[in-house]
Structures are given as structure tokens and as C-alpha cells.
Amino acid sequence: MAFxxxxxxxxxxxxxxxxxxxNKSFGNRGMSLEQDLNETNIYYQSTGQCVIHKKxxxxxxxxxxxxxxxxxxxxxxxxxQPSTTDYNGxxxxxxxxxxxxxxxxxxxxPFNNIHVHQAEHMKAVMKHEGIAFLIxxxxxxxxxxxxxxxxxxxxxxxxxxxxxxxxxxxxxxxxLIPEGYAPRLDYLSTIDKIYF
Amino acid sequence: MAFxxxxxxxxxxxxxxxxxxxNKSFGNRGMSLEQDLNETNIYYQSTGQCVIHKKxxxxxxxxxxxxxxxxxxxxxxxxxQPSTTDYNGxxxxxxxxxxxxxxxxxxxxPFNNIHVHQAEHMKAVMKHEGIAFLIxxxxxxxxxxxxxxxxxxxxxxxxxxxxxxxxxxxxxxxxLIPEGYAPRLDYLSTIDKIYF
Numbered sequence: 323m324a325f326x327x328x329x330x331x332x333x334x335x336x337x338x339x340x341x342x343x344x345n346k347s348f349g350n351r352g353m354s355l356e357q358d359l360n361e362t363n364i365y366y367q368s369t370g371q372c373v374i375h376k377k378x379x380x381x382x383x384x385x386x387x388x389x390x391x392x393x394x395x396x397x398x399x400x401x402x403q404p405s406t407t408d409y410n411g412x413x414x415x416x417x418x419x420x421x422x423x424x425x426x427x428x429x430x431x432p433f434n435n436i437h438v439h440q441a442e443h444m445k446a447v448m449k450h451e452g453i454a455f456l457i458x459x460x461x462x463x464x465x466x467x468x469x470x471x472x473x474x475x476x477x478x479x480x481x482x483x484x485x486x487x488x489x490x491x492x493x494x495x496x497x498l499i500p501e502g503y504a505p506r507l508d509y510l511s512t513i514d515k516i517y518f
Numbered sequence: 519m520a521f522x523x524x525x526x527x528x529x530x531x532x533x534x535x536x537x538x539x540x541n542k543s544f545g546n547r548g549m550s551l552e553q554d555l556n557e558t559n560i561y562y563q564s565t566g567q568c569v570i571h572k573k574x575x576x577x578x579x580x581x582x583x584x585x586x587x588x589x590x591x592x593x594x595x596x597x598x599q600p601s602t603t604d605y606n607g608x609x610x611x612x613x614x615x616x617x618x619x620x621x622x623x624x625x626x627x628p629f630n631n632i633h634v635h636q637a638e639h640m641k642a643v644m645k646h647e648g649i650a651f652l653i654x655x656x657x658x659x660x661x662x663x664x665x666x667x668x669x670x671x672x673x674x675x676x677x678x679x680x681x682x683x684x685x686x687x688x689x690x691x692x693x694l695i696p697e698g699y700a701p702r703l704d705y706l707s708t709i710d711k712i713y714f
Binding site for chain 1: 592
């Protein structure tokens with residue numbers, strides 16, 4: 323699915339929809355990053371480890387039909403640009419906030435999927451002592467990193483030479499998230515290591 | 519606007535849409551609770567006091583049109599029941615989570631607008647040491663209370679005699695939120711008093 327903003331810019335319902343279907347490894351059998359995170363969050367919720375949810379896709383509703391004896395039907399609506407990240411919640415008493423993105427790029431993570439409002443949101447979360455990060459999947463390498471928002475902020479706001487973060491830097495400053503069956507993407511164990 | 523879930527149950531786009539239009543007081547000149555909170559959160563964000571946002575309305579998207587050279591148009595979608603509360607974020611390093619509801623009832627706050635998932639969500643947030651509460655407006659009295667989720671949980675889960683909370687109890691255990699021009703509903707000052 324590819325939606326378009328009024329600007330004509332492409333919208334990915336899952337920001338992580340460009341997965342490799344030939345990927346046969348255990349941890350990531352052709353599932354999108356968003357699907358992996360949803361399953362992971364359901365698992366975490368069932369074990370009571372944290373309360374972290376994906377926010378609904380922001381939609382501008384223009385018209386709704388009310389058929390008798392059945393559900394209201396939205397007949398005209400448009401995608402809105404999100405002003406925050408997709409995921410937030412609480413873990414071990416701390417506020418957690420992150421954006422999840424997948425790229426097929428082999429050598430760097432391009433900025434073009436992170437809106438400036440989202441980058442500013444993560445900065446504000448850090449200022450208020452929350453834990454903010456990106457989960458970045460390099461789908462061609464089948465690697466998923468937790469990358470703290472402070473590093474991202476530097477690349478996004480402090481330098482103007484590049485429009486992407488080199489994979490080498492994400493490897494060095496980020497943390498590979500362990501993959502498995504349940505949870506599929508054990509990002510809480512990574513949070514434990516880095517932030518507690 | 520009154521939407522209906524597949525169950526036929528009414529959905530209020532703003533959970534706070536039943537305002538009194540004859541209300542002429544300074545603090546609440548015919549604005550819905552949701553509008554007041556949106557303005558308040560914009561004000562708080564502009565002053566950098568907290569990062570608290572309303573989540574988008576959850577919608578199940580069934581069909582999308584892609585006209586050439588214009589925005590993708592959602593042509594079929596349905597309202598979904600929210601599994602969490604409407605508002606969350608961070609303030610003074612703490613995770614904040616709340617639901618906002620308005621009632622025209624003069625003597626009690628009926629449960630019928632709080633889904634069991636939302637009540638369970640607030641319980642889970644408390645367990646993880648977050649700050650969870652309801653903002654309840656009695657529109658006929660033009661009073662808006664912050665009411666901690668622990669009190670609400672007791673009424674919702676621990677007793678089965680009543681399907682509502684008496685206003686007297688909300689007055690005693692809750693806290694009247696000061697209203698003004700900016701912020702319209704100064705709930706952070708109330709949080710300061712109760713939780714810090």
C-alpha cells in the first residue's frame with residue numbers, strides 16, 4: 323500500500339513496509355518491522371512487562387455515513403502527517419518514546435522518512451527526561467538496531483553535509499536488538515542494557 | 519456527530535461533545551472538554567512544560583483511492599474501539615496517561631463511556647508507576663475534576679452495586695482543575711499538587 327500526502331509525498335501505512343520477501347532467517351521471516359513490533363508489544367503486554375502501544379494512524383475525517391442498524395461508515399478521509407512518533411508508553415517507571423523505520427538501503431539510513439515534527443518531538447522527550455530512540459531495520463542485512471535519539475538529533479539537526487546516517491555509525495552508537503520467537507524483537511532487554 | 523460501532527453503540531468523536539451551549543462563564547465558553555484540552559496542550563507545548571498529546575482516533579481503513587496528482591483518499595473506513603486512553607505523554611520525568619470525559623449528568627459520572635480496555639489500561643499504567651487519571655467535566659455545573667485512576671479503578675472493578683460514581687465522591691477524592699485563558703485548563707498545576 324502506498325498512500326500519498328496532499329504534498330504528493332508517498333505514505334507508507336507501515337513505515338516498515340519495504341521488507342524483503344526472500345528473507346528466510348528465523349528472526350524475520352518476511353514480517354515487516356511494524357508487524358514484529360506489534361507482536362512484540364502484545365507479548366510484552368501479556369507478560370505485564372511494559373505498557374507500550376502503537377498510536378493509530380492520524381486521519382482527517384471529512385464525511386461519515388450513518389446507515390440504519392449498521393456501523394457508521396467513513397466515506398471520505400485523508401491521511402495526516404503525524405506530529406509525534408508512532409510508539410510510546412511506560413517501562414520500569416520511565417516514559418518510552420520511539421519511531422520505527424525500515425530501510426532497504428545497505429549503507430546508510432536516509433532521513434526522508436522522519437518528519438521534522440517527529441525529530442523535534444524526540445528532542446522534547448529527551449529534554450523531559452524520557453527515553454527516546456529509533457528502531458532502525460536494515461532489511462537487506464536483516465539487522466535491527468536501537469539508536470538513541472541523541473545520536474539521531476545530532477545527525478538531523480547539527481550537521482548539514484549529509485541527508486542520511488552511515489550504517490557504520492549506527493552500528494557503533496546503536497545496539498543490535500535480539501530477535502527470536504517470543505518476543506520477536508526483544509527491545510526491552512536492549513533498553514535494560516542501555517538506560518538502566 | 520454520533521458514530522456507531524459495529525455493535526450499534528454510539529461513538530462520540532469527541533468524548534466531550536455534549537457541552538452546554540448556554541454556558542457563559544469565562545473558563546468554559548461553550549468549548550468542549552476536548553477543545554479545551556487541545557488548546558491547553560498546545561499552550562503547554564509552546565512553553566515547553568510537558569509533552570502530552572491526544573492520540574488519533576483509531577480507524578480501520580478498508581479502501582483507499584489514489585487519484586493522480588492529488589492526495590490519497592480513504593473511501594471506506596470504520597471507527598474502532600480504542601484500547602488505551604486518549605492522552606499520554608511526559609511531565610517532569612514521569613509518564614502521564616489520562617482519559618477525558620464530559621457528562622451532562624448532575625449527580626454522578628456514569629461508566630458507560632469508559633471501555634473495559636481503557637480501565638484496564640489505566641490500571642496497568644499505575645502498576646508501572648505512571649500517573650493515570652481521568653479528567654471529568656460536569657458540564658451542567660461547569661466543573662472539571664482531575665480524578666486519580668486508583669479511585670476510578672475501585673468503583674469500576676471492586677464494587678458492583680453502582681454503574682456510576684457519585685459526584686460527591688469525585689468532589690471529595692478529585693481535584694478541581696483551575697480554568698482560565700491560557701492555559702484554559704491548568705491540569706499541570708493540579709498534577710503538581712497531587713503527585714509531586
